Amino acid sequence: MGNDTIKKTLLIAGLLSLVCSAFVSSSAVFLRPNQARNKDLDRKKNILLAAGLYEEGKSVEELFQKFEVRIVELASGQYEESLDATTFDQRKAARSTELGLDVSGKKGLAGIKRKSRYAPVFVSRDDQGTLQQLVLPVHGKGLWSTMYGFLALENDLSTIKGFAFYEHGETPGLGGEVDNPDWKAQWVGKKAFDKSGQIGIKVLKGKVVPNSPNAQFEADGLSGATITTRGIDALLQYWLGAEGFKPFLTQFRKEEGV
Numbered sequence: 170m171g172n173d174t175i176k177k178t179l180l181i182a183g184l185l186s187l188v189c190s191a192f193v194s195s196s197a198v199f200l201r202p203n204q205a206r207n208k209d210l211d212r213k214k215n216i217l218l219a220a221g222l223y224e225e226g227k228s229v230e231e232l233f234q235k236f237e238v239r240i241v242e243l244a245s246g247q248y249e250e251s252l253d254a255t256t257f258d259q260r261k262a263a264r265s266t267e268l269g270l271d272v273s274g275k276k277g278l279a280g281i282k283r284k285s286r287y288a289p290v291f292v293s294r295d296d297q298g299t300l301q302q303l304v305l306p307v308h309g310k311g312l313w314s315t316m317y318g319f320l321a322l323e324n325d326l327s328t329i330k331g332f333a334f335y336e337h338g339e340t341p342g343l344g345g346e347v348d349n350p351d352w353k354a355q356w357v358g359k360k361a362f363d364k365s366g367q368i369g370i371k372v373l374k375g376k377v378v379p380n381s382p383n384a385q386f387e388a389d390g391l392s393g394a395t396i397t398t399r400g401i402d403a404l405l406q407y408w409l410g411a412e413g414f415k416p417f418l419t420q421f422r423k424e425e426g427v
């Protein structure tokens with residue numbers, strides 16, 4: 170058979186695509202554990218960043234050991250010991266019939282259709298065992314996407330230590346300004362709850378007026394991104410409220426004597 174026959178061309182093309190597809194699919198399979206590990210590391214890094222505990226050049230795994238991870242049943246606020254905190258996946262749980270809940274059609278749910286009945290909480294203590302911080306995972310709809318983040322509270326369980334999103338699909342320069350270090354920095358020191366224990370924090374459409382009486386409960390919105398801004402406000406109200414972490418926070422305040 171000559172080299173320039175149609176048969177040979179098709180044979181070579183077929184063989185080549187077979188080899189390539191085998192290479193691509195086996196790479197995908199081999200790389201999957203690496204991808205999962207990197208995703209887990211990234212999540213841990215973001216928890217550390219929200220808590221202000223991330224140190225450049227230090228091992229994320231080592232730094233993350235400062236945290237005790239517990240799974241909480243949101244409705245009761247009680248710890249759920251039967252779920253493994255090291256492997257618990259809140260998004261997977263939301264999809265499951267056993268661990269998840271249909272919340273579509275309910276108002277004030279930060280645009281979430283299904284949610285997990287359980288959520289992890291991350292507690293850090295000093296060497297004497299004194300509470301340092303509590304980090305809570307939060308999520309809700311922006312304009313284009315579900316935004317996933319972490320809210321870190323200081324040991325008074327009201328002052329915000331940090332708030333950052335680690336995953337979203339909002340427009341760079343508009344809703345994507347949630348990643349702007351200046352926007353993230355404004356959260357430090359804001360109060361999530363007022364003196365009576367009610368949710369105080371609010372995201373404004375515009376900018377906070379410095380030194381105004383409510384400034385400690387207010388954060389700047391994102392300009393040109395009212396929908397993302399509203400989404401962030403809604404998800405904070407939701408996750409700090411009765412459908413979110415309020416039952417746990419009530420319980421935890423008692424346990425910690427806060």
Ligand SMILES: Cc1cc2nc3c(=O)[nH]c(=O)nc-3n(C[C@H](O)[C@H](O)[C@H](O)COP(=O)(O)O)c2cc1C
Pocket residue numbers: 312313339340341343344345391392393394395396397398
């Ligand atoms: C290409 C494009 C991308 C946009 N991305 C966002 C976004 O990420 N978040 C958002 O709230 N609004 C976004 N908007 C704007 C919204 O459609 C809407 O106009 C805006 O939320 C109104 O905000 P404003 O009242 O602050 O101008 C985008 C608009 C366009 C045309």
